Amino acid sequence: MSDRIRLSVDGRMLEVATPVSILQAASADGTPLTANVGCLGQGVCGACRCMVRKQDEADVTTVLACETLAEDGMQVSFIDYFIPDRPHVYDVAEITDVWRLSNAVSGIFPEAAQCRHCGGCDRACPKELDVQRGVALAVAGDLAGAAGIFDQCVMCNLCTLACPERIWPNHLGLMVRRALTALTLRPSDLIHRLNELERGGDVLDLSGTASTGTAAVVSDGR
Amino acid sequence: MMSTTSLSVSAVPYADALTRLRTAAAQASPAEALSREELLAAYHPDHNEDARVALRVGGNRGMLCHPTLACLLEGNALVGDVDLVALDPVVTDVLVIGGGGAGAAATLAARRGGADVVLAAKLRVGDSNTVMAEGGIQAAIGEEDSLQRHFDDTLKGGHGAGEPELIARLVRDAPEVIRWLIGLGVSFDLAEGPLAGGRLLRKRGGGTTAARILSHRDFTGLEMMRVLREAVELDRGVTVLNRAPAIELLSDERGRCVGAVLYDLELRRLRLVCAGAVVLATGGAGRLHLSGFATSNHYGATADGLALAYRMGAQLRDIDSFQYHPTGIAWPGHLAGGLISEAVRSFGATLVNGQGARFIDELSPRDVVTSAILRECAEGRGVVRDGLIGVFLDTPTLLANRPALLREQLVSLGHLAHRAGIDPTREPMLIYPTLHYQNGGVVIDTDGASTVPGLYCAGEVTGGVHGRNRLMGNALLDIIVFGRRAGAAAARHAAAAEPGRFGLGHVQSWQRELTCAGLIEGPRSPILYPAYGHFDLRRHMAASQD
Numbered sequence: 224m225s226d227r228i229r230l231s232v233d234g235r236m237l238e239v240a241t242p243v244s245i246l247q248a249a250s251a252d253g254t255p256l257t258a259n260v261g262c263l264g265q266g267v268c269g270a271c272r273c274m275v276r277k278q279d280e281a282d283v284t285t286v287l288a289c290e291t292l293a294e295d296g297m298q299v300s301f302i303d304y305f306i307p308d309r310p311h312v313y314d315v316a317e318i319t320d321v322w323r324l325s326n327a328v329s330g331i332f333p334e335a336a337q338c339r340h341c342g343g344c345d346r347a348c349p350k351e352l353d354v355q356r357g358v359a360l361a362v363a364g365d366l367a368g369a370a371g372i373f374d375q376c377v378m379c380n381l382c383t384l385a386c387p388e389r390i391w392p393n394h395l396g397l398m399v400r401r402a403l404t405a406l407t408l409r410p411s412d413l414i415h416r417l418n419e420l421e422r423g424g425d426v427l428d429l430s431g432t433a434s435t436g437t438a439a440v441v442s443d444g445r
Numbered sequence: 446m447m448s449t450t451s452l453s454v455s456a457v458p459y460a461d462a463l464t465r466l467r468t469a470a471a472q473a474s475p476a477e478a479l480s481r482e483e484l485l486a487a488y489h490p491d492h493n494e495d496a497r498v499a500l501r502v503g504g505n506r507g508m509l510c511h512p513t514l515a516c517l518l519e520g521n522a523l524v525g526d527v528d529l530v531a532l533d534p535v536v537t538d539v540l541v542i543g544g545g546g547a548g549a550a551a552t553l554a555a556r557r558g559g560a561d562v563v564l565a566a567k568l569r570v571g572d573s574n575t576v577m578a579e580g581g582i583q584a585a586i587g588e589e590d591s592l593q594r595h596f597d598d599t600l601k602g603g604h605g606a607g608e609p610e611l612i613a614r615l616v617r618d619a620p621e622v623i624r625w626l627i628g629l630g631v632s633f634d635l636a637e638g639p640l641a642g643g644r645l646l647r648k649r650g651g652g653t654t655a656a657r658i659l660s661h662r663d664f665t666g667l668e669m670m671r672v673l674r675e676a677v678e679l680d681r682g683v684t685v686l687n688r689a690p691a692i693e694l695l696s697d698e699r700g701r702c703v704g705a706v707l708y709d710l711e712l713r714r715l716r717l718v719c720a721g722a723v724v725l726a727t728g729g730a731g732r733l734h735l736s737g738f739a740t741s742n743h744y745g746a747t748a749d750g751l752a753l754a755y756r757m758g759a760q761l762r763d764i765d766s767f768q769y770h771p772t773g774i775a776w777p778g779h780l781a782g783g784l785i786s787e788a789v790r791s792f793g794a795t796l797v798n799g800q801g802a803r804f805i806d807e808l809s810p811r812d813v814v815t816s817a818i819l820r821e822c823a824e825g826r827g828v829v830r831d832g833l834i835g836v837f838l839d840t841p842t843l844l845a846n847r848p849a850l851l852r853e854q855l856v857s858l859g860h861l862a863h864r865a866g867i868d869p870t871r872e873p874m875l876i877y878p879t880l881h882y883q884n885g886g887v888v889i890d891t892d893g894a895s896t897v898p899g900l901y902c903a904g905e906v907t908g909g910v911h912g913r914n915r916l917m918g919n920a921l922l923d924i925i926v927f928g929r930r931a932g933a934a935a936a937r938h939a940a941a942a943e944p945g946r947f948g949l950g951h952v953q954s955w956q957r958e959l960t961c962a963g964l965i966e967g968p969r970s971p972i973l974y975p976a977y978g979h980f981d982l983r984r985h986m987a988a989s990q991d
Contacts, residue, residue: 242779255985256978257710258688260744261572264783266860267667268576268743270569290864292779304569304687312679315630375664375856378571378671397675401630408627410635410645416586416620425592425617429609431600433593 228295245288245299246271259288259301266290269379272302272349285381287349302384311391313398321406325364328399334390335362344382344392350375354382354392361399370400454823457799459830459875465801466837466873474795474806481813488816488823490736490769490878491913497765502962503755503955504896509765513733517752518764520970521959522952523692523982524706524715534717534947537563537684538939539932540704542691542750543726545573546666546921547904549673550928551724551893551935552683553629558936562683563718565707567690567727567745567973571674574728574743574905575924578666579786579857580650581658582925583918584619587647590655592616599919602652602810603884603912606763611910614891615919618926623659626925631672633659634854648791650917652810658918663786663857666921689716690749690973692982693952694723694757694900697945702757702900704947708973713986719947721939722899724931725750726924729883729905730767732975739782740880741773744978749971750906754887757951759895762908763885768915771796771814773879775835777865782879785838787811787917789858792850794843797873798826798836812914815878828875835877840869882920884911893931899938903931 226241232249239248244264250256261270271288278296288301313331318324329336335358344354357372373396382392427433457465479487486492497509502519510518539555541548544566552562564570585595595616600607623633634646647656661668677683688710695704695717704719727750731742740746755761772785790796790807796814798804798821805817818836821827827834840858844851851859851869862869885908893901904924911919959965974980 242777244779247779250977250979253979255974255980256744257974257980257985258568261568262577263744264780264864265577265857266864267664267857268572270572309679312681314679315676316628374662376671377667378674394675397630397671400632401672401675403630404632405628405630408632409643410586410633411643412586412588412645413584413620413623415588417624420592420617420620427593427596427613427617429596429613431597431605431609433597 228293230293230295230297230299232299233301239293241293243293245273245275245291245293245297248293249288249299258304262289264289267377269377272379272381274300274302285347285349287379310389311394311398315401315405318402318406324366324402324406327402328361328366328395331398332390332395334388335395337388338362338390339388341387343385343387347381347385349379349381350377352376357396358390358392361395366399366403369396370403373397373400455825456822456827456829456834459828462799462801462828462837465799466797466839469797469801472803474803477805484816484820485812488819489812490738491766493736496736502958502964504758505755505761508761511735511765511767513735514730514748514751514764516968517748517970517972518755519964520752520968521956521965522756522949523969524949525952526949528715529706529717529949532715532717534704534719535563536719537561538721539724539935540565540718540720541724541726541932542705543728544568544570545726545728545904545924546575546670546673547924547928548724548726549670549677550925551726551903551932552677553673553680554929554932555724555936556680556682558933560936560939563686563720564677564683565686565689565691565705565718567688567749569687570677570685571670572743572745573670574746575666575921576670577741577743577784578921579663579784580788581648581660581665581918582623582921583650583657583916584623584659584922585616585655585657586620586623586645587655587657590657594654595619595657598653599916600912602916603914605912607912608909610891611889614930615910615922615926619922622922622925626669629672629676631669632661634661648788649808650791651787651808651814652916658791660788662853663788663855669921691753692971692973693949694753695719695947696757696949696951697947698950699945700758700951701898701945703945708982713988721942722901722935724893724935725754725887725900725902725906726904726928727906731880734975735767735880738769738878738880739773741770741782741784742880744975747972747975748883749973750902751886752970754895754897754900754902754906756955757897757900759897759900760888761886762888763913764908766884766913767880768811768882768884769815769878770881771811771818771878772838772876774861774865774874775877776830776833776875778831778833780861780865781833783861784879784881785858785861785874785876789838789840789843789855792843792847792854795839796836797839799828800826810914810916818878822877830875833875835875837873838876839873841871841873844870882915884908884913884915889927891930892934893927894934899942901931901935903927
């Protein structure tokens with residue numbers, strides 16, 4: 224359980240007991256940990272992006288440090304977060320015509336059609352999403368298909384960093400998902416309850432015992 | 446980082462326990478010998494003698510508080526007047542402190558109210574407990590359900606300690622909040638089946654009388670946060686300051702909150718933001734690892750906002766009450782504390798002790814389930830693996846009956862199991878309670894207003910909504926309901942506010958009080974990062990940049 228390994232993190236040589244994640248190893252020498260850290264293992268926040276080269280391997284891969292185990296001989300370099308000006312500005316409330324949603328996508332993300340299929344985004348994605356295909360589906364107008372591909376995206380922005388055409392694939396995917404939802408999700412049970420409340424069905428008994436054991440009737444609702 | 450409990454009691458070795466689990470016949474959940482109150486009194490960590498001390502200073506002097514938190518609440522300020530000399534303030538209508546779901550909702554609502562907003566985040570906007578929330582969000586939209594039932598469940602789940610007016614606001618706003626989220630582009634799962642056509646999928650949470658939890662698979666918080674963050678970042682009226690934790694609030698001569706002192710981690714210097722109103726949305730305290738527990742919380746959950754608000758005079762409540770989520774992962778140790786969603790139990794997974802027996806109704810309120818797990822472990826019926834103790838969450842039986850769940854609904858469970866090197870269809874997860882939520886916090890009204898004029902609060906930093914135990918799905922609802930209300934109220938307050946002089950008058954009063962109590966040489970707060978973050982403000986400011 225307590226094998227010791229040596230690895231290099233941002234140029235610092237560290238010796239740690241395994242098993243630990245790269246992120247846990249990174250603060251082992253007392254370096255203040257104030258960035259590139261977030262959910263600490265769940266792999267959902269995308270904050271701890273880093274480049275990793277394993278011992279005796281030539282390839283550099285991008286991973287999330289919180290969910291990747293540190294190994295002996297690893298070289299790790301965290302990728303600083305920078306927020307450049309957002310080139311693709313939109314307000315989802317202003318996208319109102321679902322028939323013309325494809326036009327909105329190409330209008331906001333014109334670079335998407337210029338994808339040169341280098342595969343950089345796919346290699347960069349720590350979640351192994353088919354990013355490039357997602358972009359292609361969005362360009363082709365298969366918006367539901369594109370939305371499905373980006374469903375588990377954690378918005379780490381590694382594909383955006385990797386893209387030479389400045390497509391910002393994860394933001395494209397999120398825009399497609401947002402617009403589809405905002406324009407098409409109309410659950411009948413939610414609508415019913417909202418209508419009820421509009422008609423004054425929000426009278427509550429604040430004693431806390433009104434519904435004990437039975438389904439309570441809220442005002443005039445039904 | 447923190448590991449889970451060390452072994453000081455007997456327990457059943459993993460291999461033996463696994464054999465018993467696999468050979469045990471299907472069981473009903475057992476009748477409970479103790480009443481819920483007895484179980485909580487005997488085993489819940491809040492009830493431990495070492496978990497409560499009386500605060501020695503401040504507006505809530507005498508109130509019971511967890512001792513680790515009390516150290517921060519009684520702490521001295523990190524800065525004084527001399528630090529503010531020659532700093533030019535940034536001026537805005539509303540300053541939002543905290544970049545999670547509550548902060549983002551407050552920001553969007555303040556913008557809608559016509560305010561310009563500065564949003565200051567300790568890490569990056571979006572880095573928060575919100576993004577980690579898995580289970581879902583409550584809203585009473587089912588035909589058999591009602592606002593009244595949602596209200597009653599929430600009040601009862603909180604042991605009657607919640608504030609009825611706040612709970613009423615919570616449940617009344619819930620359906621509209623879902624519509625608002627959908628309008629921003631947050632997707633919710635629809636129910637399966639051809640006849641369901643267009644109805645939302647609803648799950649049942651522990652301690653509720655109706656299936657009321659709406660979700661996006663088992664990463665609802667991620668779905669909400671990535672949309673909220675995008676909306677905030679694309680709004681030209683919002684200035685996002687990442688890596689800029691608030692280290693003190695600013696007050697005017699009348700004691701109103703008029704801004705904050707931020708620390709810019711990039712430039713290693715202080716910044717001032719003066720605002721017509723401030724929304725504090727700094728979240729909870731899991732990274733304080735209270736009573737030695739591992740936590741499911743985000744790195745930033747260090748109770749900063751509570752310390753800042755208390756020093757300025759805001760009233761607090763229920764600060765001795767915390768939620769320990771029943772199902773944190775216990776093995777392997779490097780993942781300890783990581784969350785396994787209550788959704789797994791909602792779908793029917795059972796908890797099984799080292800003797801192969803169920804020991805609690807798995808959908809009891811969280812504090813009850815947690816107490817039962819701690820009892821099993823304390824009385825030698827736990828399971829031990831590599832020195833780590835816990836009980837089994839029986840995923841193999843659940844997934845044998847419903848194999849599609851792992852792919853469609855329990856994506857995060859599959860992800861966690863994969864990293865633990867476990868095949869959840871064959872091997873159960875070893876689980877142990879994990880510090881999950883701060884039930885109490887800053888006292889607010891239904892607009893999120895604290896007792897300090899100009900200071901609004903929303904989300905986990907507040908108290909009163911969840912009483913002394915929160916139900917699954919009410920946190921994501923809380924942050925949006927009260928985030929929006931606090932943001933809107935802050936914008937109104939800012940529009941009417943006359944500019945005054947900003948300063949640290951409240952810090953001077955606080956220090957006088959600390960001196961009288963003999964606490965002036967004590968620790969400083971907020972701490973901003975957990976102990977293993979190795980952060981010290983003065984050292985960090987003095988160090989040259991790499």
